Amino acid sequence: MTVTGARRVRAFSPLATVLAIGGLYVGQSIIGGVTFSALPSVLRDRGLPLDQIGLTYLAVLPWVLKFLWAPAIERYRLPSNGPSRSRSIVLAGGMISAICFILAAVIGPTSFVPLMAVFIVVAFAASTVDIACDGHAVESLSERYHGWGNAAQVGGAYLGSAIGSGLFLVLVARVDWTQAMIAMAVLLVLLGLPFVLSPAITPTDARTHRPSLRDALIRPEMRRGLALAALYAVSQKWGLAMLGPFLIDSGLDLDALGIINGAGGMILGFGCAVLSGALVRHWGARAILVLALILQAVALAGLGAAAWIGAVHHVLLLGLALASSSAIMALGFVALYAQFMKLSDPRQAGIDFTLLQCMDAFVSMIGGIGAGWIAQHFGYSACFGLAAILVTLAASPVAILSKGAKGNEASSQPRRPLPQQF
Incomplete structure (x- = not known):
């Protein structure tokens, strides 16, 4: 490794690494799909008001605040000597998430307060796993394989979201809430097994760098990245928070919505993620x-x-919904995550990547709660129309912030060579 003071690690197959972290990203996105897409639709189907449904976005809070415990997790994960402890973090977080899903199955969808308490605990466990997973991905994949890592992130996210927001809704509609939640818990355990059973990264030199928030925040390119993450969350996520409830109120049932979210979202999301990887390579992020x-x-x-016209054919509504929530989101987030990986220092990648994601989650939480309030008091047309205006206004600043983005000195240097198996 050519970076002064950086460590060298034992090389493993990049394909095995991508598959292992891909399973974790699928599992985390199942949690996100159930919490932020399926749950609002189920609650609306049970008759809960929109402003209360908007409070489900409080479960984003651990994702917003995980930067507070990211340094402690990263220091534990990367001891001065010996193998990394990523697997033990993933194992503990995965088991907590699975147990909480079983608790949610027992509580049921109508007991809003205890149900949200359980989902917040799940979010805390999943966000902690995410710190270890992102750090592992950045330190174990050289820059030439970042595209595959981004594909695992975004492609896994859409596959997991298709399961969490699609298959889960179908199971709720055709079986019941309890068995659907138990099925998701079993899936979480199975998806985490490849990572837990994979070899640990072992350095050949002692780890001398002490991961810290200060080290991340003093770098100008990281502050620029935080501004980019905030703007992109505003532009891509605020308008979609009430999409599920809007489709329910437009006459779609949970079964139909689940099939569309699952099959359509997975095909479009994964396909556009692959397409975006190729476009980023040729045109730039x-x-x-x-x-x-x-x-x-x-x-x-x-x-x-x-929403303003009303009585629009369901085919048109579903086309717009899938385009905005699956195809376009995947297209943009592959490019955004490529920027995140480039900005992250491999010596403390769990902290750097976490900071960027926390900004995204913080802005998304505000937008989710605000979108529920706007939709409840001013209607869906105002919610979507205002979001379209914000996206338009964000385009120019995003172009400026992403122009010539470069990683930090440590991460922009060549990292260890990887075997040509991929």
Whole structure:
């Protein structure tokens, strides 16, 4: 490794690494799909008001605050000598999440307060696992394989989201809430096994760098990245928080919505993630970020117009919903996560990547709660229309912030060579 003072690690197959972390990303996205997509739809189907449904976004809070315990997790994960402890963190967090899903199965969807308490605990466990998973991905994959790591992140996210927001809703509609939650708990355990059973990363030199928030925040490129993450969350996520309830109120039932979210979301999301990887390689991340914003503004304007007109054919509604929540989101987030990996120092990647994701989660939480309030008091058309305006306004600042983005000195240097198995 050419970086002064950095460590060298034992090389493992990049394919095995991508598959292992991909399973974790799928599992985490199942949790996100159940919490932020399926749960609002189920609650609306049970008759809960929109402003209360918007409070489900409080479960984002651990994802917002995980930077507070990321340094402690990263120091535990990377001891001065010996193998990394990523697997033990993943094992503990995965078991907590699975047990909480079983508790949610017992509580049921109508006991809102205890149910949200359980989902917040799940979010805490999953966000902690995410720190270890992201750090492992950045330190174990050289920059030439970042595209595969981003594909595992985004592709895994859409596969997991398709299961959590699609298959889960189908199971709720056709079986019941309890068995659907238990099925998701079993899936979480199975998806985490490849990572838990994989070899630990072992350094050949002592780890001399002490991971810290200060080290991340003093770097100008990281502060620039935080601003980019905030703007992109505003532009891509605020308008979609009430998409599930809107489709329910437009006449779709949970079964149909689950099938569309599952099959359609998985195909479009995964396909556009692969497409975005190729486009980023040829055009650069900046162009794809701006393109995704333009397309999202058009889709959100279409949803706003459909909400204003009313009685729009379900095929058109579903087309707009899938375009905005699956295709366009995947297109943009592959490029955004490529920027995140480039900005992250491999000596403390869990902290750096976490900071960028926390900014995304913080802005998403505010937007989710605010979108519920706006939709309840001013209607869906105002919610989607305002989001389309925000996306349009964000395009120029995003283009400026992503122009010529470079990683920090440590991560921009060549890292250890990896075997040519991939």
